[in-house]
Amino acid sequence: MYMRYFSRLFSAMAGPRPVVLSGPSGAGKSTLLKKLMKEYDSVFGFSVSHTTRKPRPGEVNGKDYHYVSREAMQAGIDNGEFIENAVFSGNMYGTSKAAVQDVQAKNLICILDIDMQGVRNIKGTDLNPIYISIQPPSMHVLEKRLRDRKTECEESLQRRLQAAKVDMELSKEEGMFDVVIINNHLDDAYVQLKDSLLEEINKVKQTPASS
Numbered sequence: 712m713y714m715r716y717f718s719r720l721f722s723a724m725a726g727p728r729p730v731v732l733s734g735p736s737g738a739g740k741s742t743l744l745k746k747l748m749k750e751y752d753s754v755f756g757f758s759v760s761h762t763t764r765k766p767r768p769g770e771v772n773g774k775d776y777h778y779v780s781r782e783a784m785q786a787g788i789d790n791g792e793f794i795e796n797a798v799f800s801g802n803m804y805g806t807s808k809a810a811v812q813d814v815q816a817k818n819l820i821c822i823l824d825i826d827m828q829g830v831r832n833i834k835g836t837d838l839n840p841i842y843i844s845i846q847p848p849s850m851h852v853l854e855k856r857l858r859d860r861k862t863e864c865e866e867s868l869q870r871r872l873q874a875a876k877v878d879m880e881l882s883k884e885e886g887m888f889d890v891v892i893i894n895n896h897l898d899d900a901y902v903q904l905k906d907s908l909l910e911e912i913n914k915v916k917q918t919p920a921s922s
């Protein structure tokens with residue numbers, strides 16, 4: 712009984728659990744995440760990753776990503792500044808310790824949008840997030856979404872589709888994700904995402920905000 716009491720007390724003191732959103736490129740992670748951050752702006756905070764890819768039109772440095780050179784990224788990795796890092800579709804991506812700490816210091820639920828290599832690497836840390844996979848209804852739909860987004864050249868698109876096939880298989884592995892959401896109709900997928908996070912959302916709402 713005491714053990715249960717202390718374990719609950721410790722988990723309340725430790726703050727809300729982070730959330731890892733993963734899934735193939737084009738499945739709709741950013742779209743769902745933006746809806747969530749808009750509805751719950753004082754509950755969630757985005758872990759801003761570093762990347763060596765070029766910004767897309769409309770993306771903002773420091774908000775969508777920290778856009779850095781390969782040399783700067785590698786130096787940060789060598790210096791132990793990253794919790795995890797990966798190469799995806801020819802570019803480097805990584806979650807810095809500072810990105811997560813910035814969000815957690817505000818007692819917000821930290822959301823990480825990372826690929827499958829990142830998921831595997833995070834599993835080796837003590838971050839203890841809720842793992843959510845966002846999947847497309849089919850490869851055909853995924854390809855259409857990526858093409859319609861008009862952000863990728865043909866080479867990058869093909870690399871992303873290749874990675875998606877692997878991702879879709881791995882996401883079926885027992886224990887890999889706590890929740891798997893098929894993003895067919897956006898509104899339905901969003902309701903499922905919210906439902907899976909209600910417990911953590913309520914925890915944050917009940918805790919006085921810190922600056």
Ligand SMILES: Nc1ncnc2c1ncn2[C@@H]1O[C@H](COP(=O)(O)OP(=O)(O)OP(=O)(O)O)[C@@H](O)[C@H]1O
Nearest residue numbers: 735736737738739740741742856860894895896897
């Ligand atoms: N349920 C949906 N129905 C139709 N289109 C959708 C749906 N969800 C997302 N989209 C569209 O699909 C495209 C890809 O979505 P989004 O950019 O959110 O994917 P992503 O998983 O974040 O990709 P990446 O990993 O490359 O950042 C976008 O143009 C978005 O508007």
Ligand SMILES: Nc1nc2c(ncn2[C@@H]2O[C@H](COP(=O)(O)O)[C@@H](O)[C@H]2O)c(=O)[nH]1
Nearest residue numbers: 736760796797799804805806824825826829
């Ligand atoms: N392992 C990590 N993966 C990351 C990180 N930030 C983003 N990503 C993933 O990269 C792909 C491509 O993203 P895009 O913005 O170029 O379309 C996507 O699957 C993201 O989830 C990170 O820090 N680490």
